[in-house]
Amino acid sequence: MANNEMEAAIENTGKAQTTSAKTAGEVVIRLEHLKKSFGSKEVLKDINMELREGENLVVLGRSGTGKSVAIKCMVGMLAQDEGICNVFGQEVKTLSENDLKSLREKIGFLFQSGALYDSMTVRDNLAFPLTRVRKMKDNDEINTLVEEMLENVGLLDAIDKMPADLSGGMRKRIGLARTLIMKPQIMLYDEPTTGLDPITSKEISELILTMRKKYKTSSIIITHDIACAKITADRILVMNDGIFIAEGACNELEHSDDELVRSFFK
Amino acid sequence: MEQIKSPSWSKTFEEVGNQVSFMSGFIRNIFRTGFEWNELVRQCYMIGYNSFKLVGITGFILGFVMTLQSIPTMKVFGAVSFVPGMVSVSVIREIGPVIIALLCAGKVASGIGAELGSMKVTEQIDAMEVSGANPVQYLVVTRIIACTLMVPLLSVMADGLAICGGYFGSNISGHVTAVLYFNKAFHALAFGDLLPSVIKSVFFGFAIGFVGCYKGYNSNGGTESVGVAANSAVVSASLWIIVLDAVAVQLTSIFVYN
Ligand SMILES: Nc1ncnc2c1ncn2[C@@H]1O[C@H](COP(=O)(O)OP(=O)(O)OP(=O)(O)O)[C@@H](O)[C@H]1O
Numbered sequence: 001m002a003n004n005e006m007e008a009a010i011e012n013t014g015k016a017q018t019t020s021a022k023t024a025g026e027v028v029i030r031l032e033h034l035k036k037s038f039g040s041k042e043v044l045k046d047i048n049m050e051l052r053e054g055e056n057l058v059v060l061g062r063s064g065t066g067k068s069v070a071i072k073c074m075v076g077m078l079a080q081d082e083g084i085c086n087v088f089g090q091e092v093k094t095l096s097e098n099d100l101k102s103l104r105e106k107i108g109f110l111f112q113s114g115a116l117y118d119s120m121t122v123r124d125n126l127a128f129p130l131t132r133v134r135k136m137k138d139n140d141e142i143n144t145l146v147e148e149m150l151e152n153v154g155l156l157d158a159i160d161k162m163p164a165d166l167s168g169g170m171r172k173r174i175g176l177a178r179t180l181i182m183k184p185q186i187m188l189y190d191e192p193t194t195g196l197d198p199i200t201s202k203e204i205s206e207l208i209l210t211m212r213k214k215y216k217t218s219s220i221i222i223t224h225d226i227a228c229a230k231i232t233a234d235r236i237l238v239m240n241d242g243i244f245i246a247e248g249a250c251n252e253l254e255h256s257d258d259e260l261v262r263s264f265f266k
Numbered sequence: 267m268e269q270i271k272s273p274s275w276s277k278t279f280e281e282v283g284n285q286v287s288f289m290s291g292f293i294r295n296i297f298r299t300g301f302e303w304n305e306l307v308r309q310c311y312m313i314g315y316n317s318f319k320l321v322g323i324t325g326f327i328l329g330f331v332m333t334l335q336s337i338p339t340m341k342v343f344g345a346v347s348f349v350p351g352m353v354s355v356s357v358i359r360e361i362g363p364v365i366i367a368l369l370c371a372g373k374v375a376s377g378i379g380a381e382l383g384s385m386k387v388t389e390q391i392d393a394m395e396v397s398g399a400n401p402v403q404y405l406v407v408t409r410i411i412a413c414t415l416m417v418p419l420l421s422v423m424a425d426g427l428a429i430c431g432g433y434f435g436s437n438i439s440g441h442v443t444a445v446l447y448f449n450k451a452f453h454a455l456a457f458g459d460l461l462p463s464v465i466k467s468v469f470f471g472f473a474i475g476f477v478g479c480y481k482g483y484n485s486n487g488g489t490e491s492v493g494v495a496a497n498s499a500v501v502s503a504s505l506w507i508i509v510l511d512a513v514a515v516q517l518t519s520i521f522v523y524n
């Protein structure tokens with residue numbers, strides 16, 4: 001009974017979200033001439049991109065080109081020096097503390113390292129955003145949600161384990177579950193498959209697709225893993241040295257004129 | 267000259283500014299809705315109960331050793347009967363709170379610094395923030411308040427055990443009845459001794475929690491910065507304790523003993 005009500009509520013919010021994003025012209029994230037330096041080091045030089053609703057956008061680029069910095073600007077963890085960073089029609093840099101908090105509730109961020117809270121069990125890790133952000137009080141309701149989400153990532157057995165007892169791939173998947181449990185409208189994946197074996201990588205890539213189908217999220221996926229990009233991407237952007245040098249579908253970029261772009265696909 | 271000096275000055279001001287804003291973040295988050303009571307209790311347990319043995323043994327031995335050390339000297343003046351009072355006054359007024367606070371700086375501040383430091387380095391704090399939760403409220407407020415509550419309790423407990431240690435010490439060098447000993451010990455004390463000492467400990471506890479959290483929360487870089495955070499938490503907390511003690515002694519001598 002309570003479950004049905006909740007599902008209905010989630011569906012309703014889902015609908016409301018879809019319509020509000022549509023009125024914003026279906027562009028959920030827009031970066032224009034974004035620049036960011038650390039000291040004298042210019043990391044982002046001129047970043048322009050758009051993320052559309054329901055789209056999986058893959059960002060490729062060598063290590064240290066500023067991919068992580070770019071998505072950190074989108075959630076207000078870093079502030080750009082110049083340019084526009086617009087999420088759901090709001091300029092992130094100028095948001096007040098409360099507005100930023102409610103914006104962040106709509107965005108899921110999967111960290112490169114998984115970033116599980118290592119003093120808590122897997123269950124508490126997943127329950128943390130529910131109790132602290134959604135302010136849910138009912139333990140049964142929380143448990144059902146946690147179990148459902150763990151089942152989605154195929155790790156229901158690990159529910160009472162500590163993060164230290166999990167393998168790297170399991171941690172990534174738990175991290176993914178913890179992010180998705182908030183039913184975000186935008187997912188930002190920072191190298192979801194790096195450091196995993198090809199089979200686990202493939203599982204995670206397919207999980208990303210499944211989750212999009214299930215929760216209708218728009219995603220930015222940062223990766224070096226071309227196999228992951230091929231599975232998940234609707235569109236690929238290639239970043240080098242603080243700017244995007246190429247854009248297109250996977251098979252277009254594979255036969256690009258640019259040596260550097262082609263080299264990613266070898 | 268100018269060139270060498272200016273960066274270090276601006277660094278100092280930047281550091282002070284960061285501490286002030288960290289402090290204001292702490293204060294704002296105390297009064298925010300959704301106070302983490304469970305986490306506060308857990309931290310009190312971790313900080314208080316886990317330091318209980320260390321602090322207890324130290325307190326007991328402190329009183330014991332002071333008694334044994336002072337009896338021969340006092341004997342020369344035929345003033346052995348003043349030993350219980352002397353020990354209780356010096357432990358409660360000064361030595362107890364300071365030594366216990368320094369111990370807690372070593373045990374608690376380094377622990378907090380290392381824990382928050384490693385959470386920061388492994389992006390756990392960022393993850394909390396990005397999910398829309400409030401890491402300051404969950405991690406910092408609870409730890410600082412727990413330290414502020416627990417350090418005074420621990421030092422009152424250590425003071426009590428020090429007096430017991432003193433009784434034990436005077437029984438080694440000659441028989442004294444418990445009633446006589448404790449009578450002498452407490453007779454020398456006034457309320458004006460205990461209260462300033464507890465207030466002092468509250469500030470020591472706050473300094474320990476604040477410095478530990480600040481250093482941990484603001485560590486950045488690789489794993490080595492966790493060690494740096496723990497280390498500098500102990501150093502600055504100890505320094506703060508000594509400085510606060512000097513101020514407290516001045517204030518009590520003006521307001522209490524006059
Ligand atoms: N907080 C920071 N302070 C100073 N420099 C930073 C900071 N964050 C990132 N940088 C610098 O910005 C550059 C880009 O970093 P970023 O983490 O975005 O790389 P990346 O493209 O994500 O690489 P990788 O694929 O290895 O994760 C690096 O040279 C890094 O040194």
Ligand SMILES: [Mg+2]
Pocket residue numbers: 067068069112190
């Ligand atoms: Mg990165």
